[in-house]
Amino acid sequence: MMRRLFGVCTMFLALTLAAPAYADENQEQITQYRTMLSEQDALDAKNVAQQDRQLAAKWLQEAEVLLANGDGDAADKRLRRVEFAIDLIRAMVASADIRTAAEAQEAAAFKGPELLEQLQAEVDALKTKRADLQQELRKLQ
Amino acid sequence: MKIDPRWLFAVLFMIACGPGEKTTELKELERILQDPNAAAVKEAPGASKPYREARQFRRLAVEAWDEGNDDLSREYAALGTLRYRTAEAMADQVAAKERLDAANAKVSTSNPEIEALSQERNKLATEVAQLTQQVEIARNQQTARLQQQNLSNSSQKSTDKRSAIIAKVKDAETAQKGAEAVDAATHAPEKYNRALNMLKSVRSTLDQGQASDQMLQQLSESITMFASAKVEAQPLFNTAQAKSNPEERRTQLRSAASSKLGSEFVISEALGARLILPELFATGSNSISAGRKSYVADVATLLSSYDEFSVFIEGYTSKVGNPTENLGLSQNRARAVRDALTAAGIDSSRIEVRGYGNDRPRYPDNARNERVEILVTRPN
DSSP: OHHHHHHHHHHHHHHHHHHHHHHHHHHHHHHHHHHHHHHHHHHOTTOTTHHHHHHHHHHHHHHHHHHHTTOHHHHHHHHHHHHHHHHHHHHHHHHHHHHHHHHHHHHHHHHHHHHHHHHHHHHHHHHHHHHHHHHHHHHHO | OOOOHHHHHHHHHHHHHSOOSOOHHHHHHHHHHHSTHHHHHHHSTTTHHHHHHHHHHHHHHHHHHHTTOHHHHHHHHHHHHHHHHHHHHHHHHHHHHHHHHHHHHHHHHHHHHHHHHHHHHHHHHHHHHHHHHHHHHHHHHHHHHHHHHHHHHHHHHHHHHHHHHHHHHHHHHHHHHHHHHTTHHHHSHHHHHHHHHHHHHHHHHHHTTOOOHHHHHHHHHHHHHHHHHHHHHHHHHHHHHHHTOHHHHHHHHHHHHHHHHOGGGEEEETTEEEEEETTOBOTTOOSBOGGGHHHHHHHHHHHHHTTTSEEEEEEOOOSSSOHHHHHHHHHHHHHHHHHHHHHTTOOGGGEEEEEOTTOSOOOSSHHHHSOEEEEEEOOO
16 A cells, blocks of 8 residues: 555655756746757858748747747757758758858859950050150169 | 348448548648659658658658547648658758869869969068068158259258358448438438348348349349448438538638629638628619629528538618618618528528618728628537
């Protein structure tokens, strides 16, 4: 009889203590995700993932509300969506960055001959000017 | 074969009661997974894991749908869609990376040449900048040399001109002294002052460090003007000088009077001379005889030259007539001469008149005693 009573008490204590610990963990995760979204917002120069960020922010807020209402399962689902959404956003922003770099390099490659021509003209003009200045300097001295 | 109607009913019931239409989320997930692009996504390096996860979520969503749990099916489908899109983004990264590599390769082909030209341009630009600076310095030095040269020439010219002006100033000062020697400031004030002002003006300008041809010209005019003032002042100065010696003046007066009137009509007095004008009037008349008016004019000329002398006009008559009347007549005669002299320009304040009547006859002849005597004196 005593053993059964001890078991019941142990289970009661475990459940009472575990529930707040579980809630704290989720709250910490929400904060972490919010920071991540904010970082991605700063990195997304071309706003390629704006809609997904807004969606993730909405889910995050829903998770917070659900958590506050004690609906831990529903909050977990929202947080999982947010986790996947952050992965997606990172991939999209990285992709956009690489594409931007590629476009810049393509433009540079395209302008290569033009740049060569421009540099050659500058070099020729500078040579002429150098010769003129040398001649004037000789006269002045 | 005979089919039991109960079995047929059971099969139809099961079909009717089976899962309904798939959720929108699941349909969307299935659509994107069946898209031809999905194969490329699947093969892309790094994208295979999220792709597999997307497929797993699709399976779970279908299972949930099969079990009639639409909410769970939606959830799995949404997660699967997110994973597929992540896989797609990763595949896109790979494509973009390939594109970047290709562009880098192109750039690196032309880069060495660009790099070489850039270096050459930079080197030339540096050289040109240095040369520009050297030329600028050389130009400034040349300008400074020219300015120094010009300044030197100008300074020499200026010094020469200044010396000439200083020499001319000395000449003008000499001329000024000459004019002052005859008291030109008093006797020819207009010319003297004009000359002096010109000289002062040149001196002032010279003190300010200026030297010009105009100053030389002004000095020349000043010298001329001083000389002219000297000429103008000379006789007046001589007169003034003479006036300063009374005895000499008296002697001069006597001499001048003798030469004008005749020595017998001039009597030396202690302080001057007495001029005798006999037969100046007709008997009983106080009007100067027409033939004698020239005597009075001569006297007027003489008196104007000796303007520092006082004049005493003494009227006389002959013995003819009443002595009392003669006294009045003699006074009128003295006044008549005074008026004539005044009319000739002699200041009346110098003149005093007296009448002596028929007293003091000078001549035995009555006619000659109808006379006037003028005493011209100057005290010491």
